Amino acid sequence: MDASRRTALKALGASLGVAGLARALQPLVDWTPATSMDELLQKHYKALTKEELAVILRRLEDEARDTYGVDVTIEDVRPTPGVEFGYALNLSICIGCRKCAEACHNENNHDRSTNNSYIRVLEMEKGSLDMGKGSVDYDGPVPAPGKFYMPVQCQQCRNPPCVSVCPVEATWQESDGVTVVDYNWCIGCRYCEAACPYHARRFNWKKPELGASEINPNQSYLSNRVRPQGVMEKCTFCLHRTRKGQLPACLEACPTGARVFGNLLDPSSEIRWVLENKRVFVLKEDLGTQPRFYYFFDE
Amino acid sequence: MNHPQHIVTYPRFLWRAIGVATDGKLPFYAWMTFLTAVTLVGINAWAEQTVRGMDVTGMTDQVSWGLYIANFTFAVGLAAGAVAMVIPAYLYKDKALHDVVIVGEVLAVAAITVALAFVICDLGRPDRFWHLLPVIGRFNWPMSMLTWDVIALGGYLVLNLHITGYLLYTRFLGREPNKRWYVPFVMLSIVWAVSIHTVTAFLYSGLGGRPFWNTAILAPRFIASAFVTGPAFIVLALLAVRRFTEMWVGDDALRTILRILRVAVLANLFMVLSEVFTEFYTGGSHVAAAEYLYFGSHGKDGLVPWIWTAIGLNVVAAAILLGANPQQHLKWIGLACAMTFCGVWIEKGMGLIVPGFIPSTLHEMVEYTPTVTEWKITAGIWAAGGIIFTLGVKLSSAIFTGELRLDREAP
Amino acid sequence: MRAVALLIALACTSEPIPADRAFGPAVPDLTAGSDATSRHAVTIHVPEGLGRVTFQAPDGAVHQVPCSTCHGPDGLAERAADPARPFHLGLTPLPAGVEPPSGALSRRLEHGQLQCAACHSSGDRDRLRLADGRELPFEDVVTLCAQCHGPQYRDYQRGSHGGMNGYWDLRRGPRTRNSCVDCHHPHAPAYRPVMPVFPPRDRWLDSSTKTETH
Numbered sequence: 001m002d003a004s005r006r007t008a009l010k011a012l013g014a015s016l017g018v019a020g021l022a023r024a025l026q027p028l029v030d031w032t033p034a035t036s037m038d039e040l041l042q043k044h045y046k047a048l049t050k051e052e053l054a055v056i057l058r059r060l061e062d063e064a065r066d067t068y069g070v071d072v073t074i075e076d077v078r079p080t081p082g083v084e085f086g087y088a089l090n091l092s093i094c095i096g097c098r099k100c101a102e103a104c105h106n107e108n109n110h111d112r113s114t115n116n117s118y119i120r121v122l123e124m125e126k127g128s129l130d131m132g133k134g135s136v137d138y139d140g141p142v143p144a145p146g147k148f149y150m151p152v153q154c155q156q157c158r159n160p161p162c163v164s165v166c167p168v169e170a171t172w173q174e175s176d177g178v179t180v181v182d183y184n185w186c187i188g189c190r191y192c193e194a195a196c197p198y199h200a201r202r203f204n205w206k207k208p209e210l211g212a213s214e215i216n217p218n219q220s221y222l223s224n225r226v227r228p229q230g231v232m233e234k235c236t237f238c239l240h241r242t243r244k245g246q247l248p249a250c251l252e253a254c255p256t257g258a259r260v261f262g263n264l265l266d267p268s269s270e271i272r273w274v275l276e277n278k279r280v281f282v283l284k285e286d287l288g289t290q291p292r293f294y295y296f297f298d299e
Numbered sequence: 300m301n302h303p304q305h306i307v308t309y310p311r312f313l314w315r316a317i318g319v320a321t322d323g324k325l326p327f328y329a330w331m332t333f334l335t336a337v338t339l340v341g342i343n344a345w346a347e348q349t350v351r352g353m354d355v356t357g358m359t360d361q362v363s364w365g366l367y368i369a370n371f372t373f374a375v376g377l378a379a380g381a382v383a384m385v386i387p388a389y390l391y392k393d394k395a396l397h398d399v400v401i402v403g404e405v406l407a408v409a410a411i412t413v414a415l416a417f418v419i420c421d422l423g424r425p426d427r428f429w430h431l432l433p434v435i436g437r438f439n440w441p442m443s444m445l446t447w448d449v450i451a452l453g454g455y456l457v458l459n460l461h462i463t464g465y466l467l468y469t470r471f472l473g474r475e476p477n478k479r480w481y482v483p484f485v486m487l488s489i490v491w492a493v494s495i496h497t498v499t500a501f502l503y504s505g506l507g508g509r510p511f512w513n514t515a516i517l518a519p520r521f522i523a524s525a526f527v528t529g530p531a532f533i534v535l536a537l538l539a540v541r542r543f544t545e546m547w548v549g550d551d552a553l554r555t556i557l558r559i560l561r562v563a564v565l566a567n568l569f570m571v572l573s574e575v576f577t578e579f580y581t582g583g584s585h586v587a588a589a590e591y592l593y594f595g596s597h598g599k600d601g602l603v604p605w606i607w608t609a610i611g612l613n614v615v616a617a618a619i620l621l622g623a624n625p626q627q628h629l630k631w632i633g634l635a636c637a638m639t640f641c642g643v644w645i646e647k648g649m650g651l652i653v654p655g656f657i658p659s660t661l662h663e664m665v666e667y668t669p670t671v672t673e674w675k676i677t678a679g680i681w682a683a684g685g686i687i688f689t690l691g692v693k694l695s696s697a698i699f700t701g702e703l704r705l706d707r708e709a710p
Numbered sequence: 711m712r713a714v715a716l717l718i719a720l721a722c723t724s725e726p727i728p729a730d731r732a733f734g735p736a737v738p739d740l741t742a743g744s745d746a747t748s749r750h751a752v753t754i755h756v757p758e759g760l761g762r763v764t765f766q767a768p769d770g771a772v773h774q775v776p777c778s779t780c781h782g783p784d785g786l787a788e789r790a791a792d793p794a795r796p797f798h799l800g801l802t803p804l805p806a807g808v809e810p811p812s813g814a815l816s817r818r819l820e821h822g823q824l825q826c827a828a829c830h831s832s833g834d835r836d837r838l839r840l841a842d843g844r845e846l847p848f849e850d851v852v853t854l855c856a857q858c859h860g861p862q863y864r865d866y867q868r869g870s871h872g873g874m875n876g877y878w879d880l881r882r883g884p885r886t887r888n889s890c891v892d893c894h895h896p897h898a899p900a901y902r903p904v905m906p907v908f909p910p911r912d913r914w915l916d917s918s919t920k921t922e923t924h
Contacts (some may be wrong), residue, residue: 010321013328017335024343031350040426044437090870095901102908115911120661131662132584137910141903152661161508167445168430169437185437187430188353188423191445193363197508199661202360203423206352229352230423245882247874255893256901257872263879270869270878278870287507298865359912665912 044169045182045222056184057221064219064226070212074219077243079176085237085292086177086264086271087248088280089151092298094258096121096142096149103253104153107238108224109216111208118235119153119250120199153250154179154200154235155283155291162192162201162234171232177264177292178237180222186231193232197284198291201234237261264292308705312471319697320690326543330689334682341679344672345420353423355672361665362656364421366673369648370680371417373528375499376521376647378410378455380529382492383559389485395551398699401466402536405691406529407459407492411452413684420676444502451495458488463691470698472705496521503655511588511655514577520570524643526563530556531636531643536692538633546696554625557632564617564639571610571646587662592654599657601666606650612642750877750884754852757892761836761848781835820898829854829896855890866890 022029038059048056057074064072101117110116122134126146134150143149160179163171170186173179193201207229219225220240227233238248242261251259262271274280278296323331348355358365384403388396419425430436431449440446462484469476500518507513534556541548578589590596595603616639623631658664669677697703762774831839838846838854846854856863865871872893877883893901 006322013321020335020339021342024339025346027343027346027350047437088870090865093871095904096906097904098906098908105908113911115908117908120910121906122661130584132587132658134662136661136663138906139909140905142906143903161506164442165444165506167439167443167449168427169439170430185427185430186424187427189418189421189445190363190423191443191502193360194503194655195506195508197660199360199659199663203353203363205356205358206354228424232423242878245877245879247876247878247885252873252875254873257866257870257874257888260870261878262869273868274870277868284508289507298861298871361912 039184042184044185046169046172053221060221060225064215068210068212068215068226070215070217072215072217072219072225074221074225075240076221077223077240079174079178079239079243081175082263082265083243084175084177084264085156085242086262086275086294087156087237087292088260088271088274088278088294088296090258090260090278090298091148091150091295093256094149094151094254095256096123096138096144096147097255099253099255100151100250100259103249104235106214107216107241107249109208109210109219109226111204111206111210112214113209116202116208118200118202118233119151121149121151123147124150150295151250152198152200152283153293154237155198155289155293156235156237158290158292159288161195161197161287161289165191165195167191171234176239176243178239179234180236180239181232181234182222183225183227183231183233188230188232190232197287197289201232204229204231204233308472309468311705312468315471315703316467316694319694319703323693327693331686334685334689337682338679338686341676341682344675344679348420348672348676349425355670357668357670357673359665359667361659361663362653362667364652364656365667366648366669366677367417367421369652370677371414371421372499372521372652373644373647374410374414374417374684375452375495376525376643377528377532378407378414379492379496379522380525380527381407381410381533382489383526383530383563384533384556385485385492386489387555387559389482390489393555395549396555399537399540399546399548399552401463401695401699402540402692403529403533404459404463404466405688405695406533406536407488408456408463408691409684409688411456411459411495412687413680415452415456416680416683417677420680444498444505447498448495448502451491451498455488455491455495458484458491462488463695467695467698471703493522496525503652508660509655510585512651514574516570516574520567520574521647523563523567523570524647526559527567527639528643530560530563531640534560534636535633535640536688538629540692540696544693544696545700545702547700550625553629553632557620557625560636560639561620564613564620567643568613568617571613584662587658588654591657591664592650596658597664599664599666601668602649602654602657605645609642609645609650612638613646616642749880750882752880752885752887754849754887754889755892756849757889760851760889760891777830777835820900821896851896852890855894855896859890862890 036059038056042056043052045053053076057076060074061072064070064074098121101119101121104110104119105115105117108118120136122131122136123138123142123144124131124147125133126148138144138147156177156179158173158177160173163173163179166172167189168185168187171179171181171192188203190203193203204227208226210226215226216224218240223236223238223240238246238250242248248259248261251261260270260274262269264271264275266272274296275294278298280294280296282291282294356365381403384396384400387393388400419428422428431446432438433440433446433450438446438449440450462481465481466476497518500521503509503512504514504517534553537548537553537556540546575589575593578586587596591599592602592606594600616635619628619631619635620639623635625632653667657666694703701707759774762776827839828841829838831837831845834845836848838848838851840846840854841857852863852866862871866887872890873888874885876885878885890896
């Protein structure tokens with residue numbers, strides 16, 4: 001084989017390879033992603049000025065209108081000084097109806113097809129706190145004999161492993177104790193999901209599917225706005241409500257009043273009364289995560 | 300060395316290197332075409348995954364890492380294990396290894412590239428990869444072990460690129476390499492190799508919520524298994540080099556590597572045994588994941604055939620490696636290397652990453668099976684690594700045999 | 711009235727509440743009393759049809775009538791329910807195995823050993839009666855329940871029993887509390903089993919077998 005023929009063959013091979021590559025990447029080329037250049041180059045939430053953030057919020061509202069055909073308001077609600085949220089759950093009166101999980105689903109604009117929710121309710125066997133004996137896909141009627149029910153959601157740890165492991169600081173703990181995610185900064189490595197001992201974090205395996213009428217239009221940047229594909233999300237104690245003084249959606253949905261929410265820094269709050277007068281415990285205390293979510297029994 | 304000269308010779312080195320890399324006989328073209336085709340299939344699957352979301356994988360919120368991170372872990376081990384050749388060659392001045400050590404360096408480069416590719420394929424938002432870079436992103440260092448891994452892997456890649464590049468380039472010029480320009484880097488890369496795999500182990504062992512990983516033996520176990528896979532792969536590669544290239548590979552080199560391999564394969568089995576004993580003798584909820592892995596639990600046993608295959612392969616390979624004589628049983632040794640390579644791949648991948656998630660932190664028993672997309676991407680990445688390794692070895696062999704030299708004209 | 715109710719509640723509580731905690735500003739002001747200027751009100755929800763009897767007439771129409779429709783101020787004596795009045799049927803113990811017809815007020819009276827007059831005023835059937843003989847409007851039913859259910863009432867006051875809506879921060883907005891009878895039927899107060907809503911629908915549950923129930 002002479003040199004020129006060999007070079008020609010090489011060129012042919014190279015062009016075949018390039019053509020193959022172009023073909024392989026075709027799905028990316030055909031895709032008209034919602035990702036704008038502004039979003040691609042967007043700074044971290046904490047690095048944004050008030051003006052920059054305002055522009056982003058308007059852009060996100062526009063995107064929500066374009067994508068889901070609904071007018072939404074996306075706010076940036078900041079923590080109130082002197083407020084640290086705490087949550088307690090009375091296991092004696094929880095009946096396992098899962099209304100909290102459903103309320104969370106609706107309030108937080110979760111993907112409809114997967115029944116996603118930040119709350120998972122475990123049906124537990126009386127006489128044991130071993131979650132290995134529990135189940136999540138129980139059926140009714142509830143409460144079933146010999147069972148008690150334990151809803152689990154983000155425990156808003158004082159020492160959150162998910163925050164430590166995040167390589168890009170896309171998740172952090174705010175001054176009121178709520179651990180939040182900047183959905184526009186998260187790279188979707190799911191290290192936090194591996195680190196969380198409470199199965200509190202969820203990944204957007206696909207773009208959330210929601211009908212226009214199903215969307216809760218009262219949204220905030222760090223909580224219940226519809227999440228993009230490929231990022232992490234988690235319970236924020238409904239900060240878009242609670243930072244305005246309102247109760248979280250899961251508490252309002254609870255028919256038995258098993259849930260107690262309030263300001264841990266206020267000695268006269270209901271949550272403080274529970275901590276001081278009930279015998280409370282936290283999940284997996286041995287891990288040192290120091291949850292702000294407490295469980296207790298009446299009797 | 301004066302710089303104006305390099306401005307002329309370095310581009311020529313690159314140009315000639317491309318020439319050599321794309322030149323070969325029919326089997327070479329067939330092999331490269333095959334690898335390219337598999338890589339393209341993988342790229343296509345990745346493009347599909349990026350568009351449709353990670354929903355196309357078998358992963359769930361319960362088992363949130365799967366085949367990609369399993370292969371990432373294994374590839375980091377392979378890269379670290381490549382150093383097994385470098386240690387005797389430079390620390391103990393083993394002459395026999397000196398000439399083939401370049402194969403180890405090339406393997407390190409290829410394996411690190413593979414590892415990084417697996418991380419990128421596992422990201423939900425590959426478009427935001429830049430957030431993960433120091434300075435321009437927002438680097439959660441020193442808290443996040445993943446940032447340590449970025450530094451460790453990136454640094455290791457640069458180190459090995461420098462060492463291989465420097466050695467090949469000086470040989471191309473027909474000069475003796477200046478020790479000042481590579482020996483310190485080789486020493487550094489030895490320490491660095493241990494560090495990449497230690498950091499990768501810490502990534503998992505630091506998670507208190509995952510009892511299966513939360514064990515101090517994880518990092519030593521990773522190093523031990525790395526010293527199995529690295530040398531095993533290199534033995535196979537050297538056998539292939541002997542067969543397909545002009546480069547000289549002596550039995551002495553193989554014997555030294557075999558010695559490393561014999562110790563490592565036993566050390567690895569010993570650590571697995573220690574782990575298994577502690578888990579099962581203690582019992583309790585801590586053992587739930589190991590029980591699922593080795594025997595199945597709650598009627599789910601998806602990983603049981605995998606892990607017993609891995610143990611079988613490793614035990615048989617250990618027996619062969621201990622009994623075989625490098626002069627007579629080269630084929631058997633090759634077979635044992637292939638077996639233990641596969642054994643560790645299973646043990647460290649599906650056998651280590653996946654059971655860390657089963658049962659979940661709320662003790663749900665959710666199993667994981669990779670989808671076709673995941674297998675395509677995985678095969679694609681390994682094929683791309685194969686391309687890098689093949690070309691690297693081909694280039695090295697051309698330079699080391701003197702076929703490719705500045706003072707010799709291209710054919 | 712409120713203070714009296716609290717005292718009664720205290721008397722029934724096995725675990726007494728320290729005085730400073732029981733009446734301090736800590737307690738959300740359930741009746742929007744003293745410091746309502748700085749805090750929004752906490753209102754107790756009054757269930758629809760409280761103090762009335764709902765029944766379906768033979769023509770299919772649903773009626774709500776106050777008790778005084780039949781029980782006049784003359785103190786009409788308690789008597790066994792007339793089977794012709796389905797809304798009373800459940801109020802007296804039924805023979806075992808006999809199910810009450812639908813539309814009845816309750817399946818049967820399942821509230822300890824209580825009789826009607828324990829809670830209902832014999833004189834004015836539109837009012838409730840406390841143990842000491844004083845009467846209450848139906849809207850204050852919580853006070854009536856608190857006579858016996860001290861611990862529950864204490865927890866209710868402290869926000870750890872019974873559903874609520876509105877604001878956790880009363881400086882910023884009001885709150886509505888459920889009344890005892892929102893969830894507990896006064897004639898059969900045990901919480902009835904319900905069918906759970908919203909089962910998990912993860913991908914792995916669709917395709918594979920369900921998780922083990924032990």
